[in-house]
Amino acid sequence: MNKKSFIQENMDSKDVFIKKLYTDLHGRIQEFEKESSRIEKMKMADAGGSLFIVGAIVIFLAAVII
Numbered sequence: 001m002n003k004k005s006f007i008q009e010n011m012d013s014k015d016v017f018i019k020k021l022y023t024d025l026h027g028r029i030q031e032f033e034k035e036s037s038r039i040e041k042m043k044m045a046d047a048g049g050s051l052f053i054v055g056a057i058v059i060f061l062a063a064v065i066i
C-alpha cells in the first residue's frame with residue numbers, strides 16, 4: 001500500500017493556512033522524535049500545591065453547606 005499519511009496529505013493542501021499548519025506540525029514531530037526526550041512521572045511534591053488548594057475549597061464548601 002502506497003498510501004499517504006493524513007499529515008502528508010494536508011502538507012500538500014492548496015489552502016495556504018492548512019499547508020503551513022501541517023508543515024509546521026510535521027517539523028515539530030520530526031524534531032521531537034530526533035531528540036532523546038525523556039518524560040518524567042509526576043511526583044506527589046509536584047501536585048502538593050494543587051491538592052492543598054482543592055482541599056481548602058472542599059473544606060470551605062462543606063462548611064458553607066453544612
